[in-house]
Amino acid sequence: MSRRSSSAGAGVAGDARASSEPVAEFRGISFRYGDGPVVLSDVDLEIRPGEVLTLLGASGCGKSTLLKMVAGLESPSDGTLLFQGEPVRGVNTRVGYMTQDDTLLPWRTIRGNLALPLRIRGVAKAEIPGKIEQALALVDLGHAAGKFPAQLSGGMKRRALLARSTITEPTMVLMDEPFAAIDADLREALHEEVRATTERLDQTVLFVTHDISEAALLSDRVAIVGGTPSATVREIVEMPFGRGRDLVALRSSTEFFDIQRRLREALSAAGGERR
Numbered sequence: 001m002s003r004r005s006s007s008a009g010a011g012v013a014g015d016a017r018a019s020s021e022p023v024a025e026f027r028g029i030s031f032r033y034g035d036g037p038v039v040l041s042d043v044d045l046e047i048r049p050g051e052v053l054t055l056l057g058a059s060g061c062g063k064s065t066l067l068k069m070v071a072g073l074e075s076p077s078d079g080t081l082l083f084q085g086e087p088v089r090g091v092n093t094r095v096g097y098m099t100q101d102d103t104l105l106p107w108r109t110i111r112g113n114l115a116l117p118l119r120i121r122g123v124a125k126a127e128i129p130g131k132i133e134q135a136l137a138l139v140d141l142g143h144a145a146g147k148f149p150a151q152l153s154g155g156m157k158r159r160a161l162l163a164r165s166t167i168t169e170p171t172m173v174l175m176d177e178p179f180a181a182i183d184a185d186l187r188e189a190l191h192e193e194v195r196a197t198t199e200r201l202d203q204t205v206l207f208v209t210h211d212i213s214e215a216a217l218l219s220d221r222v223a224i225v226g227g228t229p230s231a232t233v234r235e236i237v238e239m240p241f242g243r244g245r246d247l248v249a250l251r252s253s254t255e256f257f258d259i260q261r262r263l264r265e266a267l268s269a270a271g272g273e274r275r
């Protein structure tokens, strides 16, 4: 699969690696929706530059809520959430967001869809075509620039969404179960795409899933979220696979089997479904 050279992402890589300060930091965070029950309590977590950190936990434990706080769409009820050392106030424009929903605008071509976030951020008109070309090349979609979303397969749409969430070179990409609605074969291919793309860009990623194998394959570290009556980060497990990992070989390796068992045990110790 053709990809752009790693030097093309050097600006991001430089930013991400220049500092070892956490990109985001949850300090003693608690959260409840309105007058509802406390969903999350005493969450302490750092997301380091250039890492893929996955929140792994049972359905309803509060993973998406943690992402929404980083995006500035929800505010902590208690505690402090820092992004690049500053408290998050209002919508965080330094993040890209990718969910399982198809949020491509159907009346715009893929090129038009990718231009939108650049225009919103005031990128000079002359720079936009080059940035789009680069972002599409990275996910091997250069040939689809002029197509409309309806003309793309499910996997191509996912890749277009991946390109859109990284095109503005956000400080962090938030991915909320981006492949949950995708069939297994395609999901495997997209895992490779995500890992390769984020490594090339040295992109910091906060990923959410309840799929143990997905967490093991994609992550540098996995934060186990769970507990009752309110959830917290119970444990952080380092993935031993490093950069440039071969996901195909990994899937059939003993190490992969072992780390999945480790995650399963950690998840089970954190408690099962909350609802």
Ligand SMILES: Nc1ncnc2c1ncn2[C@@H]1O[C@H](COP(=O)(O)OP(=O)(O)OP(=O)(O)O)[C@@H](O)[C@H]1O
Pocket (backbone or CB within 6 Å): 033, 036, 039, 057, 058, 059, 060, 061, 062, 063, 064, 065, 066, 210
């Ligand atoms: N807007 C809302 N108002 C009230 N309660 C909410 C709201 N959004 C989520 N909740 C509740 O907060 C809790 C945490 O939800 P959240 O979506 O963060 O969990 P999750 O771990 O991401 O779940 P899933 O894996 O099923 O997506 C759940 O009990 C959910 O029902």
